Amino acid sequence: MPKRSSLPSLLFSMAALFTASLSLAADKVNFQLDWLPGGDKSPIYVGIDQGFFAEVDIEVRINQGRGSTEAITRIATGTSDIGIADIVALLQARAADNVPVKAVYSLLSQAPHAFVVKKEAGIQSVADVKGKKVATSPFTSSNIFLPLLLEKNGLKESDITLVKTDPGALGPMLITDATDVVISWLTSVDRYRSQAKQAGTELDVIPWYDAGLEFYATSVIASERFLKERPDVAKRFLSAFHKSVEFAFANPDMAAKAVNKKVPEADIPTAITTINSMRTLVYNSVSEKDGIGTITPERLQLTWQATAKAQNLNVTDFDPESVVDRRFYMEQ
Amino acid sequence: MNKALHRYLPILALLALIPLWELICYLANVPNYILPRPSVIYDAFINVDKMRWLEHLWATVRVAVLGFLLSIFISLPLAVLMVQSSFLNRTLFPLLVIIQSTPVVAIAPLLIVILGAGEAPRLAITCLITFFPIVVSTTTGMLSTPSELIDLSRSLKGSVFRQIWQIRFPFAIPHIFSGLKVGITLAIIGAVISEFVAAEKGLGYFVQFSTSYFKIPQAFAALLFLSIISLLLFQTIRWIQAIFFAWSLPAEEQK
Amino acid sequence: MKPFVCFNKVSHQYQSNTTHKVQALTDINFHINKHEFVAVVGPSGCGKSTLLKLITGLMSPSEGSVEIFGKTMHEPRNEVGIVFQKPTLLPWLSVLDNVTFPLKHQHGKVASEAKQYAMTLLKLVGLEQFAHQRPAQLSGGMQQRVGIARALILKPEILIMDEPFSALDALSREIMGFELLRIWEEEPKTVLFITHSINEAVLLADKVLVMSPRPGTVVEELPIDLPRPRNNTTLKHEKFAYYADILRDHIFQKHAALNE
Missing domain, CATH: 3.40.190.10 (Periplasmic binding protein-like II)
Known part of the structure; x- marks a missing residue:
């Protein structure tokens, strides 16, 4: 009797050990928002809610933010691994200071x-x-x-x-x-x-x-350290993120609910209107041609030219290509 | 009866303001996004789940009170040092003035980079805003000790520690409490500012969230909450003084 | 028998700034015998507070020496008790705790015998029923009595009193003078009593020292030969006015001489 009961219990504890090691193995990623949560930040929330990140063994923690500059700083200093910020702010930051942060995915291919x-x-x-x-x-x-x-x-x-x-x-x-x-x-x-x-x-x-103002805006950015040390995690993250973006715009109500579930201050109707109002910034002629997420050298150059002009910087002093790393997101 | 009326008059006056406010907004047709009416604020208040309110409330009170305690913890020894050494007084004081006159909001992002994104930068911001009046009032209080008592202490060859603990420090109590009363109201302001800069909870965060989504009545509800907390914390300091240090109150307040 | 207090050629100067020195006291010589009551009178600025700091050991003189029981004074000693101009009681302590405060300040605790002795002293100054009240509930005169009891708690041989009744109204002042004499008769001490009042000096003292202003020095040492115990009738004693006149002359002559 004791022998017979010990086998299932052994199997059980092995299974428990296995699942425990599985959950241990999930890669933890700190995701940085560029502002308070709302409909415009819904992809990451709905992605977590729908289990898109869990599917690729990633556990996401969201850090709220207070502006693109702050988001870039927090990613640069390692408080967060990856996040969203205006690529214009990143171009300025890299041109001025060469902060160790790169753009890996374009969310808004038109400026808002x-x-x-x-x-x-x-x-x-x-x-x-x-x-x-x-x-x-x-x-x-x-x-x-x-x-x-x-x-x-x-x-x-x-x-x-x-x-x-x-x-x-x-x-x-x-x-x-x-x-x-x-x-x-x-x-x-x-x-x-x-x-x-x-x-x-x-x-x-x-x-x-x-x-006439044609350039990129909000993008996914990541610290160089994260990209270097965990390239595989970055790839899996971006594929899940892309899935989340498409899901959010296909199901604005579910996306809004996912935000509200985590952050009750963000009410559902407002979040839905926000998602709908930014749809054209994501789904437009640019993304139709290049695909959502893709950062083309031509449009990046346009973005930098506008930035440099607006900020009175010398266009030729800085190569915008140095801001981007395209190895982590491939269009599916 | 008369005494009770006298006591509750301030509260009654405040309560009387509410219908007046409602009436003026109604008559002048003031839109909600400029100044919401009390009834609208009340609706906004009811619409937010009680547990959410409690969560935000607790987060702010926690930061305010912990930051305040931290600043007391720093201010009192600092004041002792400055009283004991005129050299430190001369060197530290300008430094304190500089720290106090630096807009905390301006260095807040720096604090977050240095101290991380948790509660530490919020406590630091609250503490930075709060400690100055406490240091100044404590120092002033300790220096206002009658020189005869210092002579008495010296003639008794009392240790420096006892001179501070048994004479200077108790003598500074009325001053310290004035500083604490200013400090506790600043602590709330500090906590709110810190939540503007970095937080995912708290009434300051809630105000910022509400205003950034143009939910002005909801922001007002949070602001009223903040005023009530300020009043309560201020009153708590007065109670502490009245219960434990009644002698330090002016004669007419001792009853 | 050696005098209890002895000032030998004492001079003292302060460094007011890097170049200037202020001469506060010059060549002071006097002595006080056991249980003698000596008063010091003089106009403002005659260096009385410097004298006080020297005799209590809070300062050492630039020249000469201050001796207590024949030994040069280098630091404060428990044999010397001080009563200040203002009562300066601690408002957060009861009357009793104020009296025992010197013990608490010196040793960190107060023994129960010491508390009993403090009660005896409060009885001596007529305040035993106020022992557990706060100083704020007492009148100025009563507060000064507490100050006297506090000065006596360490059982000093010598009591220094720095214009102790100057903050009181004229009536309380007179009452307190007689009270002090009564206490002094019950608990004999060697007293140095600093005052602005000529009448007070004559009424209380065995000997009056007259000081001149800047630089302060003792210009006259006048023994007061009035019978004890002194009381209301002493004020009407034929020699009272005589002594007061002598002192007044000394103080004002010196003034006149200075003004010439």
């Missing part, structure tokens, strides 16, 4: 910057903002591209009156006609829309990518 106006104002293109009051928040990265945008559309900076103010005040200012135009990210436009709705008015949006 846009003008928001009241429908009744009759502003339909960038050229129409001539002589208008434009309000923006002091720290948004949109500001650095504004002169370039105006130049491409035949305007000078003196053609508009620019006001910098607290982001919370922008919506009310637009609604009360304290300003004619507000600079916003496409992902935030719906918040202005709901404010406008309360006040009984409607808004129009003029994306800057329709007005």
